[in-house]
Amino acid sequence: MPAETCIMGLFKDEDQAAxxxxxxxxxxxxxxxxxxxxxxxxxxxxxxxxxxRVGWFTLAGGIIxxxxxxxxxxxxxxxxxxxxxxxxxxxLIPFFIAGFEFTILFSVFGNVIGMLVCxxxxxxxxxxxHDPRCSGEHFGVLAACEAGREGELMDFFRKKGGEAKVFA
Amino acid sequence: MTDxxxxxxxxxxxxxxxxxxxxxxxxxxxxxxxxxxxxxxxTYQIFVGIGVGGQNIPVAWGTxxxxxxxxxxxxxSGTLISAILHLFRAGWRNPIARAAETMTVFAVCCAGLFPxxxxxxxxxxxxxxxxxxxxLLWPNFLSPLMFDVVAISTYLTVSSLFWxxxxxxxxAVVRDRSTGLRHKIFxxxxxxxxxxxxxxxxxxxxxxxxxxxxxxxxxxVHSVVSWDFALGVVPGWHTTIFAPYFVAGAIHSGLAxxxxxxxxxxxxxxxxAIITVNVLENVAKTMILTGxxxxxxxxxxxxxxxxxxNAVEWESFRWRAMGEYAYGLYFMIMCNVxxxxxxxIKAVRRSVPWLFVISLAVNFxxxxxxxxxIVGGVAHDYPPHAWGxxxxxxxxYCIMVGSFSLFFFLFLLFCKxxxxxxxxxxxxxxxxxx
Numbered sequence: 001m002p003a004e005t006c007i008m009g010l011f012k013d014e015d016q017a018a019x020x021x022x023x024x025x026x027x028x029x030x031x032x033x034x035x036x037x038x039x040x041x042x043x044x045x046x047x048x049x050x051x052x053r054v055g056w057f058t059l060a061g062g063i064i065x066x067x068x069x070x071x072x073x074x075x076x077x078x079x080x081x082x083x084x085x086x087x088x089x090x091x092l093i094p095f096f097i098a099g100f101e102f103t104i105l106f107s108v109f110g111n112v113i114g115m116l117v118c119x120x121x122x123x124x125x126x127x128x129x130h131d132p133r134c135s136g137e138h139f140g141v142l143a144a145c146e147a148g149r150e151g152e153l154m155d156f157f158r159k160k161g162g163e164a165k166v167f168a
Numbered sequence: 169m170t171d172x173x174x175x176x177x178x179x180x181x182x183x184x185x186x187x188x189x190x191x192x193x194x195x196x197x198x199x200x201x202x203x204x205x206x207x208x209x210x211t212y213q214i215f216v217g218i219g220v221g222g223q224n225i226p227v228a229w230g231t232x233x234x235x236x237x238x239x240x241x242x243x244x245s246g247t248l249i250s251a252i253l254h255l256f257r258a259g260w261r262n263p264i265a266r267a268a269e270t271m272t273v274f275a276v277c278c279a280g281l282f283p284x285x286x287x288x289x290x291x292x293x294x295x296x297x298x299x300x301x302x303x304l305l306w307p308n309f310l311s312p313l314m315f316d317v318v319a320i321s322t323y324l325t326v327s328s329l330f331w332x333x334x335x336x337x338x339x340a341v342v343r344d345r346s347t348g349l350r351h352k353i354f355x356x357x358x359x360x361x362x363x364x365x366x367x368x369x370x371x372x373x374x375x376x377x378x379x380x381x382x383x384x385x386x387x388x389v390h391s392v393v394s395w396d397f398a399l400g401v402v403p404g405w406h407t408t409i410f411a412p413y414f415v416a417g418a419i420h421s422g423l424a425x426x427x428x429x430x431x432x433x434x435x436x437x438x439x440x441a442i443i444t445v446n447v448l449e450n451v452a453k454t455m456i457l458t459g460x461x462x463x464x465x466x467x468x469x470x471x472x473x474x475x476x477x478n479a480v481e482w483e484s485f486r487w488r489a490m491g492e493y494a495y496g497l498y499f500m501i502m503c504n505v506x507x508x509x510x511x512x513i514k515a516v517r518r519s520v521p522w523l524f525v526i527s528l529a530v531n532f533x534x535x536x537x538x539x540x541x542i543v544g545g546v547a548h549d550y551p552p553h554a555w556g557x558x559x560x561x562x563x564x565y566c567i568m569v570g571s572f573s574l575f576f577f578l579f580l581l582f583c584k585x586x587x588x589x590x591x592x593x594x595x596x597x598x599x600x601x602x
Contacts, residue, residue, distance in 0.1 A: 037595055115370050
């Protein structure tokens with residue numbers, strides 16, 4: 001496999017960054033990542049990505065929570081079969097509250113796990129190919145090119161109105 | 169939509185994290201003394217017994233429960249602003265969402281302390297956890313007090329995770345503009361966030377689900393708190409209106425606390441261009457709505473007490489207006505309904521001093537609302553020979569001072585060490601080109 005160099009184009013406008021992404025493949029460069037200070041729908045649209053899979057983790061958490069909330073309330077009730085105020089030992093209506101709260105709690109746990117897994121966080125090694133300006137007001141497009149085509153890629157970014165930064 | 173550029177937003181917020189002046193540490197030290205006072209009073213109560221407070225039969229729930237409900241209420245507007253207004257795409261919430269979420273987390277922490285304080289024998293708190301105790305008894309999930317344990321601990325966990333998730337991109341901003349120890353700490357806390365497209369794709373999705381989950385949660389939590397009372401057959405408590413009444417009241421008091429915190433924050437940190445008068449005015453407009461709902465609930469309670477022809481219920485409400493604690497009822501009507509209705513006047517809701525004074529009045533009134541409900545219910549219930557009065561004692565006052573000090577102490581530490589305005593959400597409304 002030929003050696004590759006990663007170069008980031010830094011743009012002050014998200015539309016410029018999105019156009020670069022759209023035209024990159026035609027120019028013969030491979031797209032690696034886009035960095036932005038805000039969630040940019042323009043960039044995500046240019047990448048033609050499907051929706052994230054976080055929701056499946058959330059749903060799984062919710063189902064586990066709903067069942068475990070009810071199960072916990074029923075389990076604790078049947079450990080001491082004492083009828084209080086004529087209410088049944090297993091009273092589904094009050095137990096729904098434990099079921100509901102556990103549904104929310106475990107959905108949130110699933111949501112957080114899903115976000116971390118799908119976004120591949122924590123990722124401290126990713127900081128090696130990160131420009132601090134991308135958390136401020138710049139939009140970064142990271143692309144790779146074969147050795148010897150670095151100049152072409154830098155020119156491509158500059159022609160599109162950006163600034164080029166080479167990562168070793 | 170803000171007129172500031174992304175760079176100006178970063179600069180304004182990051183300037184607040186500069187080394188604080190000595191005056192800041194004086195305030196921190198004073199508040200810490202307040203926390204120590206509360207902790208000392210609680211320690212004294214643990215050694216001597218719960219009897220050092222004023223709670224006794226018939227009023228067994230005094231300031232500890234009043235403060236518990238008060239702080240849970242304060243916690244509500246943070247989630248309203250961050251979750252519900254996020255779902256409605258209300259852009260004006262962006263400058264105040266972070267501070268409101270932080271307020272939520274700290275208020276739930278303060279609220280969560282009071283059941284422990286009220287327990288007396290705090291070392292037996294594990295009786296409330298779903299584990300068997302030494303008699304192999306388990307908690308009874310038929311009890312509204314157990315609903316509360318589950319709801320409040322869920323709310324604390326969810327609001328803390330929601331707060332931290334929202335902070336993540338901003339922690340990366342601080343990391344990228346700091347050096348030395350601060351850089352190392354923020355590098356660790358930001359989990360290697362770089363704002364890469366796959367980060368944003370999953371973050372936006374996850375944040376939306378967070379908001380969608382927090383919305384029913386916030387409504388359920390104060391409903392559950394209201395059922396601590398409504399499921400008891402006490403006149404003045406046993407009513408189906410309590411859940412929406414408590415939720416509206418909670419949001420009302422929480423919005424007032426948002427104004428109480430935001431107005432000094434705006435002045436001290438020179439946030440005028442970020443937390444604009446329009447933002448404060450929108451909070452005031454929301455308070456008109458919540459104030460009217462609260463006023464309607466007050467009126468409905470009286471109407472139903474009269475309409476029911478229930479002599480005990482009607483006596484309870486007659487006494488509420490004409491008995492020993494009548495001043496509490498008039499405080500709450502005045503401060504929660506009549507004074508906030510001044511916000512109907514545009515000049516009042518756009519005047520920062522007026523906003524601040526009215527927010528303080530609502531905080532005061534909402535505390536008294538809880539006093540009237542909690543103490544008033546049991547002080548004057550069924551048999552006249554069992555009626556009785558209650559007054560807080562010194563230990564309770566010290567613990568109350570401690571809880572307020574703890575809240576403001578934590579908030580003061582937060583303001584100078586973490587971004588108090590969400591830079592990312594502000595940038596979303598900023599002009600992006602250069």
